[in-house]
Amino acid sequence: MSRALLRSVLELRTPITRLPPSFLLPIRTAGARCLHQTSQIVDPVQQQLEAGIPLQPQAQKPSSSSPIAEAASNISSSSQPTTQPAKLHPSVRQLLPILAAQPGRYITIHIHGKPYLVTEGDSVRLPFKMPGVTPGDVLRLNRATNLGSRDYTLQGSPYVDERLFECRAVVIGTEAEPMRTLVKKKRRCRRKKTVHSKHRFTILRISELKVCDVNGLD
Incomplete structure (x- = not known):
């Protein structure tokens, strides 16, 4: 018992140099130190x-x-880059006049992405109503994939050069189909829906189809 008392007296006389554990330190002092370190x-x-x-x-x-x-x-x-017209192949210059001299020429034109194989004087019934046209208008059709006759055919890649031909069509008018009535109904369902439809189409007539002269082309 005397040794324990002597040890406690010695600890009280010596100054305390040890710091308390970190979790016992106040948090306010650390936050205040950080606030003082920031500059304005x-x-x-x-x-x-x-x-x-x-x-x-x-x-x-x-x-x-x-x-x-x-x-x-x-x-x-x-x-x-500057867009310049492509030069014609020598075979095109040589055989195009022969194609122009033959009768009964045909052409595969593209109208709104759909192909139509026509000759001069044919009538084309488009499966839609072309917007912005009236009866009597003349349209220049400049997109074609094939231009040929009985013996020769000019194939485009993908389209034939529009300087080599002239194809014009006259708008005749529009026509409409009879009224369609469709009843939509599902099984085990008492409701039904009636749909009426009446589509309109534009009629074109190919008024001109000729092959141009290649002497004036580069």
């Missing part, structure tokens, strides 16, 4: 005005009239 944000423009230092103008960007901008515009314009 100062605007450099406001600081120069308070100090009486005149502000210097910023460097202006080069205008469009500067030589650097002109050189950049010239480079961009020269880099853009």
Whole structure:
């Protein structure tokens, strides 16, 4: 018992140098230390005005009239490809006049992505009503995949050059089909729906089909 009392007296006389555990430290002191370490944000423009230092103008960007901008515009314009008509193959120049001399020529034209094999004088009934046309209008059909006669056929890739032919169509008018009535009903369902439809179509007549002269083409 005397040894325990002596040890306690010695511990009371010596100064305490050990720190308490970290979980016993106050959290307020750590937060206050972090707040004191942050510096105030100062605007450099406001600081120069308070100090009486005149502000210097910023460097202006080069205008469009500067030589650097002109050189950049010239480079961009020269880099853009120019659309030039493709040159004709020598075989096309040689055989196209023979094709033009033969009668009974035909052509496969494309109207709104759908092909129609026609000759001069044929009537075409489009499966839709073409918007923006009235009876009597003349249309230039410039998309064709085939142009040929009895002995020769010019195949396009995918379309024939529009400088080699002229195909025109006259809008005759529009016609409508009889009224359709369709009853929609499901099994084990007492409700039914009646749908009425009456489609309209545009009628074209091929008024001109000729092969152009290739002497004036490049």
